[in-house]
Amino acid sequence: MNELKTMKAYPFLLNGEWKDSTSEKLIGIESPSGNDNVGEVQAMTEHEVNAAIAGANDAQQNWARKSFAARAQLLYAWAEQLLEMKDELAATIMKEVGKGLASAEKEVIRTADFIKYTAEEGKRLHGELINGGSFNAGSANKFALVNRNPVGVVLAISPFNYPVNLSAAKIAPALMGGNAVVFKPATQGAIGGTLMVEALDKAGLPSGLVNLVTGKGSEIGDHLITHPQIDLINFTGGSKTGKSISQKASMVPVILELGGKDPAIVLEDADLDKAAADIVSGGFSYSGQRCTAIKRVLVQDETADALLSKIKEKMEGLKVGAPEDNADVTPLISSKAADYVTGLIEDALEKGAALVKGNHRNGNLIYPTLLDGVTKDMDVAWEEPFGPVIPVIRVKNVEEAIHIANESEYGLQASIFTRNMEKAIHIGNELEVGSVQINGKTERGPDHFPFLGVKSSGVGVQGIRKSIESMTREKVTVLNMTQG
Numbered sequence: 001m002n003e004l005k006t007m008k009a010y011p012f013l014l015n016g017e018w019k020d021s022t023s024e025k026l027i028g029i030e031s032p033s034g035n036d037n038v039g040e041v042q043a044m045t046e047h048e049v050n051a052a053i054a055g056a057n058d059a060q061q062n063w064a065r066k067s068f069a070a071r072a073q074l075l076y077a078w079a080e081q082l083l084e085m086k087d088e089l090a091a092t093i094m095k096e097v098g099k100g101l102a103s104a105e106k107e108v109i110r111t112a113d114f115i116k117y118t119a120e121e122g123k124r125l126h127g128e129l130i131n132g133g134s135f136n137a138g139s140a141n142k143f144a145l146v147n148r149n150p151v152g153v154v155l156a157i158s159p160f161n162y163p164v165n166l167s168a169a170k171i172a173p174a175l176m177g178g179n180a181v182v183f184k185p186a187t188q189g190a191i192g193g194t195l196m197v198e199a200l201d202k203a204g205l206p207s208g209l210v211n212l213v214t215g216k217g218s219e220i221g222d223h224l225i226t227h228p229q230i231d232l233i234n235f236t237g238g239s240k241t242g243k244s245i246s247q248k249a250s251m252v253p254v255i256l257e258l259g260g261k262d263p264a265i266v267l268e269d270a271d272l273d274k275a276a277a278d279i280v281s282g283g284f285s286y287s288g289q290r291c292t293a294i295k296r297v298l299v300q301d302e303t304a305d306a307l308l309s310k311i312k313e314k315m316e317g318l319k320v321g322a323p324e325d326n327a328d329v330t331p332l333i334s335s336k337a338a339d340y341v342t343g344l345i346e347d348a349l350e351k352g353a354a355l356v357k358g359n360h361r362n363g364n365l366i367y368p369t370l371l372d373g374v375t376k377d378m379d380v381a382w383e384e385p386f387g388p389v390i391p392v393i394r395v396k397n398v399e400e401a402i403h404i405a406n407e408s409e410y411g412l413q414a415s416i417f418t419r420n421m422e423k424a425i426h427i428g429n430e431l432e433v434g435s436v437q438i439n440g441k442t443e444r445g446p447d448h449f450p451f452l453g454v455k456s457s458g459v460g461v462q463g464i465r466k467s468i469e470s471m472t473r474e475k476v477t478v479l480n481m482t483q484g
């Protein structure tokens with residue numbers, strides 16, 4: 001694997017061997033700023049994809065026979081290797097997806113922690129024993145032994161925004177559950193994904209247990225998701241792609257982590273400094289390219305001016321610029337993404353929203369933008385920008401805030417800022433989302449909390465223990481005793 005680092009064209013890992021594709025087609029990866037050619041990845045052929053799935057299928061049987069402790073050993077070694085490669089990985093994430101260097105380093109450290117915790121949690125997975133005598137028509141002579149078995153081959157498809165963390169967050173729990181993995185990273189993010197697999201390979205990955213598939217989702221995606229040897233699909237990405245995968249996957253179980261439109265609901269008794277600080281960091285960090293970013297603010301009219309002025313003031317503290325300079329707001333992943341965000345801002349301004357700050361653009365870099373007076377006829381009230389724009393919608397009362405929050409097609413998370421806990425819990429109960437944050441910004445971490453979206457935001461539950469459970473299935477063995 002020494003050549004990997006010096007090669008511009010990154011190979012894929014197939015059954016323990018790093019290979020170039022016989023397609024002889026390479027996909028070039030440019031940094032979001034357009035200043036760097038980060039490298040190239042292989043556009044694999046269908047034949048190679050088939051070999052990756054078949055190899056994983058073969059490797060899975062042996063792996064499933066390993067003890068949890070043995071599986072955990074691989075994960076510990078992987079975490080160590082990742083930390084050894086931290087600088088290289090962070091620099092790659094920074095260049096490939098335009099994330100500030102310090103955040104990219106944090107992503108690597110968080111991933112190593114995630115993997116170690118997964119090893120620990122996996123070792124503590126227990127089955128259960130159910131006594132048949134507790135059901136009227138049952139019998140005390142019957143016992144059900146309920147164990148967790150692997151599903152088989154997991155197809156892990158990850159998005160660009162956390163190319164290392166969100167990939168490992170699928171692979172580690174899948175492995176701990178006794179599965180093999182076919183891993184298809186986002187194309188913009190595939191070099192980070194490749195290095196992450198290199199770390200796993202160096203840690204002693206059995207041949208074929210994790211095979212890396214590179215190529216454009218639009219070209220190889222359907223083939224992957226409809227392949228008969230895929231036993232579960234664990235996907236994170238946009239809702240449109242996720243819904244189409246779920247339709248095509250037919251009887252194959254899916255875990256989908258999709259888009260969001262997380263609201264921050266700010267009540268009149270809220271600590272406005274805290275709310276403004278969380279809205280700014282929750283909405284603008286990594287340029288708003290987080291599924292859990294705050295993507296709209298719902299605030300009562302009488303509180304709106306004070307809140308807006310605090311948000312605006314805190315936005316002055318945001319660093320806008322290059323990932324190398326640790327900026328919070330950096331160029332968006334592509335010009336298409338930047339055009340989309342610009343379009344949302346223009347639509348809102350044309351329809352009467354007030355620009356409080358921002359709306360400058362330089363290439364793919366969009367300056368943090370705050371819009372006041374956003375109304376329901378504006379696209380930015382409903383669409384997920386995946387960029388640095390926060391629309392503020394003024395409401396008459398809490399009921400209207402809940403109503404608008406729930407009118408969204410998405411249901412990932414929501415924040416409620418108030419000093420009245422009883423009210424917060426009541427509002428939280430009314431919101432159609434996977435998680436509610438009281439007096440805090442919306443966010444996935446810490447990674448051992450359950451994480452889920454409802455409506456168009458997803459299917460299934462993740463979060464370390466939940467992820468292992470979601471990628472294993474219960475197996476019931478009934479003991480019929482002849483004597484009580």
Ligand SMILES: NC(=O)C1=CN([C@@H]2O[C@H](COP(=O)(O)OP(=O)(O)OC[C@H]3O[C@@H](n4cnc5c(N)ncnc54)[C@H](OP(=O)(O)O)[C@@H]3O)[C@@H](O)[C@H]2O)C=CC1
Nearest residue numbers: 158159160185186187216217221237238241257258259291
């Ligand atoms: N809820 C959550 O936990 C999270 C959700 N997201 C969501 O992800 C989105 C941003 O990520 P982004 O990478 O742009 O999402 P995309 O949906 O564009 O891509 C996600 C992954 O799907 C692949 N893909 C594309 N088309 C297909 C297909 N037809 N079949 C199978 N796979 C396919 C992509 O490959 P390729 O790159 O080659 O096109 C990529 O690996 C946002 O909507 C965000 O909210 C992001 C992070 C967390």
Ligand SMILES: O=C(O)[C@H](O)COP(=O)(O)O
Nearest residue numbers: 290291292442443444445
């Ligand atoms: O994709 C995402 O948005 C990440 O999973 C977010 O993680 P965080 O909210 O903990 O930063």
